[in-house]
Amino acid sequence: MNNNIGVMQGRLLPKYQGRYQAHPVNYWQNEFEIAKNIGLDCIEFILDFNDAEINPLLKDGGAEEIKRISKETGVIVKTICADYFMESPLHSPNNKVSQRSQKAMMKLLEIAKYLNITDIVIPCVDQSTLDGKEAINRFVEKLQPLVCVAEEYKINLSLETDLAPLPFAELLRRFNSHRVTVNYDIGNSAALGFDPIEELNSYGDKITDIHIKDRVLGGESVVLGEGDVDFLIFFNKLKEFDYHGPFIMQAYRDEEGIDIFKKQLDWIKAYLNV
Numbered sequence: 001m002n003n004n005i006g007v008m009q010g011r012l013l014p015k016y017q018g019r020y021q022a023h024p025v026n027y028w029q030n031e032f033e034i035a036k037n038i039g040l041d042c043i044e045f046i047l048d049f050n051d052a053e054i055n056p057l058l059k060d061g062g063a064e065e066i067k068r069i070s071k072e073t074g075v076i077v078k079t080i081c082a083d084y085f086m087e088s089p090l091h092s093p094n095n096k097v098s099q100r101s102q103k104a105m106m107k108l109l110e111i112a113k114y115l116n117i118t119d120i121v122i123p124c125v126d127q128s129t130l131d132g133k134e135a136i137n138r139f140v141e142k143l144q145p146l147v148c149v150a151e152e153y154k155i156n157l158s159l160e161t162d163l164a165p166l167p168f169a170e171l172l173r174r175f176n177s178h179r180v181t182v183n184y185d186i187g188n189s190a191a192l193g194f195d196p197i198e199e200l201n202s203y204g205d206k207i208t209d210i211h212i213k214d215r216v217l218g219g220e221s222v223v224l225g226e227g228d229v230d231f232l233i234f235f236n237k238l239k240e241f242d243y244h245g246p247f248i249m250q251a252y253r254d255e256e257g258i259d260i261f262k263k264q265l266d267w268i269k270a271y272l273n274v
Contacts, residue, residue, distance in 0.1 A: 004246040005269070006042035007035055008081065008211070011249065012258050020253050021083070023048050023055055029065075032073040038262055044079045044121070044209075044248045047108065049087035063111050079119040079158075079209055079246060080112060089128040091139035098142050105146050113153040119209045119245070120150075121183040124161040130171070140174050150179045156208045158183040162192055165202040172206055182206045187213035187221060187250070190229040197237055204241040211250045212268055221252045224264040231271055247272065 009023060010016060012034045016024040023046040024031070035043055045066070047057050056062025057080065070076055085101055092098045105120075112120055122143075130136045143157065150157050160183040161168055172180060184207045189196060200207075214227035225231070251264045 004041040006044055006246050006248050007040050008044050008248055008250040009046045011253055025051050029069055032069050032075045035075045036073045042076045042078050042246055044081050045077050047082050047084045049084045052084055057111050063114055080117055081121045086123050086128045090142040091135050102142060109149050109153055112155050117155060119156040119158040121158045121160055121209055129162055147175055147177050147180055156181045158209045160185055165199045169202040172203060181208040183209045185211040186229050186234055187215040191215040193217055196234045200237045208245045211248050213250045223252050224267050235271055
């Protein structure tokens with residue numbers, strides 16, 4: 001497979017406020033050089049709800065700085081993980097929250113167009129899960145006007161949900177747009193007990209961004225190859241689809257630094273034959 005291999009922002013740096021899954025305010029720039037040195041192609045930028053106003057994606061001059069550092073290092077930013085919408089769901093029953101999130105998404109689309117972003121990942125998991133018909137209906141209603149903008153800007157709105165394969169496929173059909181796509185998290189799928197064959201049969205042709213990690217059924221992330229992900233079955237099935245998107249390493253990290261990350265990067269590259 002000749003796909004970009006990248007990393008979720010923060011995975012190569014010291015924790016920010018106790019988290020690896022976060023935009024590392026004030027030292028995010030350092031990750032580009034590290035990514036370059038270990039052979040990564042891209043970084044999936046994170047927009048958190050907290051500190052959103054000082055995130056370079058939304059801050060004055062920030063997008064220009066991202067462009068400059070990307071050009072200097074050769075490490076591109078082609079996808080955004082909008083964790084903002086986990087804390088402030090588009091489908092919130094609180095109109096103030098949902099309207100704020102629609103405005104944030106509109107601004108994010110403008111910046112994404114400027115940066116030549118291909119995908120904005122919208123997480124609908126954990127506290128922003130689509131828990132029932134009413135939540136799904138609100139989500140479709142609030143996202144639909146933004147889909148029209150995404151189509152105009154040629155940007156994918158890549159949904160990550162904890163819906164089972166058939167309900168997820170039905171949600172995608174409701175938008176009737178090639179710009180509403182799937183962010184497939186292989187580790188989360190395993191933790192939920194889903195069958196990757198059924199998932200790919202349901203929407204394999206809609207996947208535009210893949211997160212790589214390993215998890216145990218009903219549990220936490222572990223080192224690649226030590227959890228319940230069947231990587232062989234998944235990658236063999238994926239070959240049936242014309243997947244050109246990136247593989248984003250969201251793999252296990254611990255206090256040992258990035259050595260354990262580099263070992264997992266070598267492990268997944270062997271699977272991808274790169």
